[in-house]
Amino acid sequence: MRRCFVLAAAGLAALALPAPSMAESIMEGHAHGCPAGTAAALPPELASWADRQPLKAAGAAGKADAAALEIGKAVDAALLPTPDVKYAIRPEKPGGSVSFGGLFAFTVAEAGTFRVALGSGAWIDLVKDGVVIDSVAHGHGPECSDVRKMVDFPLAPGRYILQIAANGQAQLPLLVTRLP
């Protein structure tokens, strides 16, 4: 059994820290070693995490509308082998040929702070009109949950492309949700 590393409070503290650019890799503090059967009580904005629907990633930005995410609805994303993905902007950490990635689209109707939650430490970029959006906070998920990484972005209304890169598995739990 692996050891729990960081308290949930530490994770919240990490989220309070500004992220200088794009989506930092959050590699510390994942919930290891929680007692078997212990399930985290997820906050309302992550409530759909337990009820994910399948969604296949797009291999290019021009096809991302076919991989549309709904705000607040978690998905089990089916990613593509990295060599089959043509990113809108090259990710800072694009992953090797044996990794997985893909693109998704979503639309923001009303300005606010939005959180991208992942079930892995994959690299993410959020792109609008060819420009990468800077994140404002990052951290890991609630203790004893399988939310491994969360990155927050202040978003204006519009259409966004979410790039997923350097994932070790073809499947990835994924959620874009609006914060209260």
Added chain:
Amino acid sequence: MRRLSIGLTALTALALGTAAARPAQWLWNLPEGVEPPPAPADNPMNAAKVELGRRLFYDADLSVDGTMSCATCHEQKRAFADGNRTRPGVHGDPGRRNVPGLANVGYLSPLTWADPRLSTLEVQVAVPIFGETPVEMGMKGKEQELLRRLSRDKCYIRMFRNAFPERRGTIDMPAVSKALAAFQRTLLSHASLYDRYRRGEESAFPAAARRGEALFGAHCASCHSGGNFTDQQFHAIEGKGTSSDMGLAEITGLPEDHGRFRTPSLRNVALTGPYLHDGSAASLPEAIARHAFMVPLAGTLTPAQRDDLLAFLDTLTDREFVENPKFAYPETACGKPL
């Protein structure tokens, strides 16, 4: 005369042929008076090898699931340190020790926090790729898989041939290690404000940094010595036996080595936090205060002294180093976008 002419022509052709097969020498482009880092006799520098090593450094196919490259932990914007206390490996195994920056790493030996056996960059390459204590890139037992990934890439085949013509471009771990080491030897930082000050540009050096330099010289420089601010020796800055990490004793088995760690370089130290062997000091003031066992002043610094010391340490930041595109993820390989 004719025979001579033919002979000269043949010699010229031979010379040209040899020159074409030999990789271009590496040009260091160092400030006056600065020596290049030493390279082992069996791994001389050349431009093609550096180019190959740079691509390998950023290639996540060196990890078991393609998620982690050398650059995953060694980020240029952080002077090739990491920004986390420790970095878990590809399987989520907790990291043990803080990721060091790589500025001027070619001058350093030994290379890591507590293993004096890791004295060359060529040897050290195996630790993150194949190591198990902890697992980092997770390739233990998968060397052939790693080589298979590289060998199926036509561009890599060409790059290995260019870098290692004497070995006919054989793609194996010794070649991978040598190329990675060659690239890392080019990670040179000699353009900080402090470097320019030492070369005579005194006017740009802040007064606070001068006061901090005096404090540093009197209280810190016996260990953080030399041009890279490390004596390359192992010390227990908080006292022997106070660390849960055995440190040097893990290798030597000697009780007196418990908790001893190699003095880290301070090049770009303002960018390489968190600090100490386990990343447990979140800030430079905290890291300085943790030296109080060895350096009593570290625990009693006045705010003004602390600010002066921090001003000095800030002059060790080399923006050219962290922004140099020659150290960044290559845009292309073999003329094609990566």
